[in-house]
Amino acid sequence: MPDFEAFDHEAHMEAAIDLAYEAIERGDRPFGSVLVRDDEIVMRESNHVLTEDDIRRHPELHLAHRAMREMDPAARAETVLYTSTEPCPMCSGGMRYAGFGRVVYSVSAEEVVEFTGGDPATRAAEILDYEVVGPVENEAGRAVHEAFW
Numbered sequence: 001m002p003d004f005e006a007f008d009h010e011a012h013m014e015a016a017i018d019l020a021y022e023a024i025e026r027g028d029r030p031f032g033s034v035l036v037r038d039d040e041i042v043m044r045e046s047n048h049v050l051t052e053d054d055i056r057r058h059p060e061l062h063l064a065h066r067a068m069r070e071m072d073p074a075a076r077a078e079t080v081l082y083t084s085t086e087p088c089p090m091c092s093g094g095m096r097y098a099g100f101g102r103v104v105y106s107v108s109a110e111e112v113v114e115f116t117g118g119d120p121a122t123r124a125a126e127i128l129d130y131e132v133v134g135p136v137e138n139e140a141g142r143a144v145h146e147a148f149w
Contacts, residue, residue, distance in 0.1 A: 002078050004102050004131075007039045012082040013106055013137040019046035019059065020084040020144045027051050030148040033059035033083040035067060035100070037075065043067065059083065060091035064098035077101050084141050085112055086134060092127035105134035106141025115149035 012034055019032025023046040031047040043066055048057035056062070060083055067076050076099045086105040087095060095103065103124060110120045125132040135141065 001101065002038065004080055007036060007080060009082070009104060009136050012036050012041065012080070013084075013104065014140070015041060015044065016082045016084045017106060017137065017140050017144055019044055020141075021147075023047040023059075024144070024148050030144045031059055031083070031085050033063055033081055035063050035079050035081050037079045042079070043070075056090075058088065058091050060087045061094045064091070064094040064100075067098050067100070073099055080104060082136075084144060085109075086132075087124045089122045089127060092122075092124045095124075096128050100130060102131045102133060103128060104136050105132070106137050107145060108135055111135075111138075111142065112145065115145045 015034045016032045020030040023032060024030050028047040028050045033045055034041045035043040043063050045059035045062045047059055049055055063081060079100050080102045081100050082104045085107045086109045109123055113120050
C-alpha cells in the first residue's frame, strides 16, 4: 500500500479547488475533485449537474465511475480522491464500490450547511469503508463556497 501521508496534499487539494472554481465559471455548483495515484493526478473532474442536466454528474461519483472502467481493484485501492467538499451520500455510495484507498476533503458536509441551509448530510465516513480525512486547505475551500452561495 502506498504511503498516502507522503502525498502532496496541499497541491492536490488546490487542483480540486481550482476545478470547483471552473464549475462556477461554467454555471455549475462549486465542486471539484482529482484522483491521485503515486502522488500524481490521474483523473480530474468538476461538477456538471446543471450544465449537463444530469444529477449524477457530481465530480466524485463521475470519478468513481471512470475509475471502475479504467482501473482494476488493486490500482483503485492505491488512489486518493481529493475533493473540494466532503462527498454527499450518493457519491460516497459510488465511491465505496470503487474502493479507493482514501478520501481527503477541504470543506465538511456540516460546513456546507452554513452556506446552503438545511440539515447536514450523512457524513462520508459513515458510508465509506476506508479512511476519510479532512478538512485540508479549509480556508481555500470555504472561499469557493463564499464566492458561490
